[in-house]
Amino acid sequence: MAQPDLYYKDNNPSPLQLVWYSFRGRTAAMFALWVLIALLAVTLLSPILIPYSPAQQFSDAISLPPSWTQQGNIQFMFGTDDLGRDMLSRMLIGSLYSFALPLTIVIVSSTFGIFIGALAGVDRNFKYQLLGHVFDRVLTIPSFLLALVIIAILGPGLGNAIIAITLSLIPQFIYVTRNAVHSEWQKDYVTASRLNGCSDTYLMYRVILPNITPALVMQLTVALSVAIMDIAALSFLGLGVQAPTPEWGSMLSRSLDEVYLSPWSMVLPGIALFITITSINVVGDSLRRSIKQRMDN
Amino acid sequence: MTRFLINRLLYLVLAIWLLTIFSFCLNWLFPGDVITNMSGIRPLSPNYDMAFQLRGGDSNLFIQYSYYLQNLINFDWGVSLVSQKPVWAEATRTFMATFEILLLGLLLALLTGLPLGALAAARYKSPVDKVIISTAIGGYSIPVFWLAQLLILLFAVKIPWLPITGQIDPLYLIEPKTGSILIDVMLSQSEHKTDALYNALAHMVLPVVVLASLPSMLLLRMMRNTTVEVMQKPYVKAVRARGLSPFRVVTRHAVPNAIQGIIQQLTFIFGLMLANSVIVESIFNWPGIGSWLLKAIIERDYPVIQAALLILVATTLVVNFIFDIYRGWRFPIVREERYGTA
Numbered sequence: 249m250a251q252p253d254l255y256y257k258d259n260n261p262s263p264l265q266l267v268w269y270s271f272r273g274r275t276a277a278m279f280a281l282w283v284l285i286a287l288l289a290v291t292l293l294s295p296i297l298i299p300y301s302p303a304q305q306f307s308d309a310i311s312l313p314p315s316w317t318q319q320g321n322i323q324f325m326f327g328t329d330d331l332g333r334d335m336l337s338r339m340l341i342g343s344l345y346s347f348a349l350p351l352t353i354v355i356v357s358s359t360f361g362i363f364i365g366a367l368a369g370v371d372r373n374f375k376y377q378l379l380g381h382v383f384d385r386v387l388t389i390p391s392f393l394l395a396l397v398i399i400a401i402l403g404p405g406l407g408n409a410i411i412a413i414t415l416s417l418i419p420q421f422i423y424v425t426r427n428a429v430h431s432e433w434q435k436d437y438v439t440a441s442r443l444n445g446c447s448d449t450y451l452m453y454r455v456i457l458p459n460i461t462p463a464l465v466m467q468l469t470v471a472l473s474v475a476i477m478d479i480a481a482l483s484f485l486g487l488g489v490q491a492p493t494p495e496w497g498s499m500l501s502r503s504l505d506e507v508y509l510s511p512w513s514m515v516l517p518g519i520a521l522f523i524t525i526t527s528i529n530v531v532g533d534s535l536r537r538s539i540k541q542r543m544d545n
Numbered sequence: 546m547t548r549f550l551i552n553r554l555l556y557l558v559l560a561i562w563l564l565t566i567f568s569f570c571l572n573w574l575f576p577g578d579v580i581t582n583m584s585g586i587r588p589l590s591p592n593y594d595m596a597f598q599l600r601g602g603d604s605n606l607f608i609q610y611s612y613y614l615q616n617l618i619n620f621d622w623g624v625s626l627v628s629q630k631p632v633w634a635e636a637t638r639t640f641m642a643t644f645e646i647l648l649l650g651l652l653l654a655l656l657t658g659l660p661l662g663a664l665a666a667a668r669y670k671s672p673v674d675k676v677i678i679s680t681a682i683g684g685y686s687i688p689v690f691w692l693a694q695l696l697i698l699l700f701a702v703k704i705p706w707l708p709i710t711g712q713i714d715p716l717y718l719i720e721p722k723t724g725s726i727l728i729d730v731m732l733s734q735s736e737h738k739t740d741a742l743y744n745a746l747a748h749m750v751l752p753v754v755v756l757a758s759l760p761s762m763l764l765l766r767m768m769r770n771t772t773v774e775v776m777q778k779p780y781v782k783a784v785r786a787r788g789l790s791p792f793r794v795v796t797r798h799a800v801p802n803a804i805q806g807i808i809q810q811l812t813f814i815f816g817l818m819l820a821n822s823v824i825v826e827s828i829f830n831w832p833g834i835g836s837w838l839l840k841a842i843i844e845r846d847y848p849v850i851q852a853a854l855l856i857l858v859a860t861t862l863v864v865n866f867i868f869d870i871y872r873g874w875r876f877p878i879v880r881e882e883r884y885g886t887a
Contacts, residue, residue: 389861390813392820397858400842400850401574477688481824484690485839500690504828507694508702518691526686533682 263542267462270538277534280527287524291348294340299325302341302494306332311510329499329513330506338494339520345483345495347524349410350475357414358468361421366452368422369429387423391416392478399487409488413478417471424467428460462539469532473525480521496521549873549880557866561859568855569613575847583613584623585632585848596623623848625841632852635837640856641724642712643822643833646749650756650818658761659800659807662768666803667795669773678769684762689821693755693828700751708748710830717741724832752829756821760814767810771803778802805876812865819857 261269271277290297300306306324310332315322326335391413398412432438433456441455480497482488489495496517503514572582581587584596597603599621601612616622622632665677701709712726713719719726719733719741726745735741775781776799784798785791823835830836838853840846873879 387813389858390816390820392823393816393857393861396820396823396838396842397854400838400854401571403845404842473686480688481690485824485827487839487842497688497690500688500694504694507698511698514691514694514698518688518694521688521691522686525688526683529682529686 262458262461264458264461264465266542267535267538270541271534274534274538276530280530280534283523283527284531287343287347287527288351290340291343294343298334298337298340300334300337302333302338303492304333304337306334308332311506311513313510314512314516326516327510327512329502330510335513335516338499339496339517342494342496342499342517343520345406345489345493346476346480346497346521350413350472350479353410353414353475353479354417354468354471357417358421358464358471361418362425362464364418365422365425366429366457369426369433370448370452387419391420391474392481394419395478395482396487399482404487404490406489406493409479409482413475413482416478417475420471421467424463425460428463429456432456432459462535462542466532466535466539469528469535473528473532476521476525476528546874546880550870553866553869553873557862560862564855564858564862565614565617566610568851569610571851571854572847575850577847581626582847582851583616585626585629585846586624587626622852625849626846627841627844627849632848635849636834636852636856638721638724639832639834639837639853640860641728642726642831643819643826643835645725645727646752646756646825646831646833647815647818647822649749649753651760651815653753653757654761654764654814654818657757658764659768662765663772663795663800663803665765665769666772666776666799667791669776674769677765681762681765681769685759685766687758689755689759690824690828692758693751693825696751696755697828707750708744709751712748712832713741713745714748717744719745721832752825752831755828756818756825759821760818763810763814763817764807767807768803771806772799775799775803805872805878808868808872808875812861812868815864815868816861819861 306328309321309324309328311330312324312328312332313320314327314335315325320327324334324336326339328334329338394416395409395412398415399408402408402411429452438451438455441451446455479488480495480500483495483497484501486498486501489498491498499517500514500521503510503517507514572579575582578588580593580597580600583600586592586596599612600616601609604612620633622636624631625635661677665674668674697709700707708714713730717730717735717737717740719729719735722729722732726749727742730738730741730745733741772795776795781794781799784794789797819835822833823839825831826833826836827839834853834856838850838857841849841853
């Protein structure tokens with residue numbers, strides 16, 4: 249058959265693209281993804297969007313209910329807390345600590361974890377064995393407990409909480425990458441590339457990496473939801489973000505004593521946290537199903 | 546089996562030994578005097594010289610470590626820097642209190658998560674399955690502390706049914722002996738034993754439910770996924786072809802085979818519950834090991850931090866060992882994978 253386009257080339261989508269095609273068809277997953285994108289936009293724009301400073305106190309509007317209730321005032325859309333601070337501003341600035349910060353933490357720890365995991369996956373001698381056994385044990389300790397151990401040594405505070413969560417997430421990335429590399433290594437296409445004389449570096453970046461990217465992206469979503477939960481939990485316990493700084497977890501812990509007086513100060517940050525984590529989990533779960541679908545075909 | 550047991554036991558001992566070394570190193574990582582960090586006795590106290598001798602203060606690190614190990618095994622874990630009470634007695638009491646709600650929570654999670662998961666798998670891709678599975682995704686996205694607050698708002702503030710703080714009403718005058726409140730009530734000589742028992746149970750409801758919610762959702766999802774996978778296996782098809790009722794196929798053939806994968810995950814779930822118990826205990830003022838550790842971290846009470854961390858991590862390791870052994874004993878295929886022989 250005559251080919252009208254001289255430069256026609258068969259387009260082979262990468263594994264990640266294939267997963268994306270399947271992911272795109274899922275309504276709930278796409279909805280959750282758009283929620284996350286909107287959340288990210290709001291988070292990044294929050295310093296511009298806030299109507300008041302999050303620390304400014306309005307002495308004439310203490311514990312004001314949200315604007316959609318009878319006593320509400322449209323000046324304070326989400327109401328005010330017990331010190332008369334605007335809830336909307338606090339929640340917007342809080343998203344920087346509750347969403348943008350975990351995102352950064354996950355990016356940093358994934359960089360380290362994936363690098364070490366790839367090294368451990370390629371190197372299959374004694375070191376690999378030992379690392380494997382050590383990590384199998386470390387992984388039985390959940391990341392929150394690990395973060396708590398590190399906090400116990402370093403002492404409470406936002407900086408220490410960031411270090412603790414970053415360190416506690418690294419083992420999972422190492423484990424997932426190592427296992428993924430290890431299982432790909434035994435497949436025929438890798439053997440073929442090795443017979444072709446590819447160097448280890450080429451093998452890693454051009455042959456194996458594209459095939460394990462979907463699994464790594466899924467691990468990223470898992471780690472992100474864990475990181476958000478952990479930083480909120482640490483702040484809730486008073487070990488993370490400290491008092492005047494608004495963060496959803498620490499706002500919740502503040503509301504613990506006044507829940508019967510101003511329930512909105514507890515419900516609103518909680519809903520924000522819940523929506524964020526649910527969206528991430530829905531995206532992660534759909535990714536898992538898309539990957540499985542691709543494997544089955 | 547013996548070989549499997551010895552292998553696992555060796556790993557457990559090795560891990561715990563590494564843990565004691567780590568915990569020994571903590572004394573140097575913490576600021577301040579090493580002997581004070583170990584024993585909780587301040588340098589100005591008259592007992593300091595004795596503690597210094599007892600812990601080999603002027604010998605080298607190896608000798609100090611051997612003294613440390615000796616004290617650890619003799620349950621001489623020093624005293625708390627804040628209250629000056631012996632750490633070991635406090636540790637056992639708080640551990641029992643935590644273990645009580647952990648065990649009940651795990652039981653509740655298993656009793657709710659597994660049947661619902663099997664039900665969802667039996668009705669795979671039907672509305673029932675979809676409802677159950679979307680509830681599960683929502684359910685494990687709820688932060689534990691928020692769920693606790695919502696339940697407090699609902700069951701203690703709006704409808705005052707349940708108490709929200711402590712183990713038991715202090716008016717019952719129950720002496721804390723073992724730490725586990727149910728055992729304490731049983732042991733006590735109080736005249737109102739049954740009332741006290743009901744009161745203790747009422748105090749327990751909210752912490753246990755909150756603690757069980759996340760693991761139960763996780764178990765539900767795992768159970769559904771593994772059962773669905775098992776249902777596609779040829780032997781299930783064969784059983785179905787023989788004309789067994791769908792109920793029997795699920796309960797007698799699919800579920801027992803799916804359980805094996807679940808038991809592997811139970812260690813992880815237990816660890817998760819242990820971590821969450823820190824949060825739950827601090828919300829409900831449960832005098833367990835989590836709230837004890839939290840208080841110690843805020844007060845910088847080093848002997849207590851050390852003991853609590855040691856116990857928490859050792860517990861996860863031991864539980865991991867127990868589930869591993871059970872799996873190896875109950876499902877020979879696990880042993881076969883490792884050694885090629887049952």
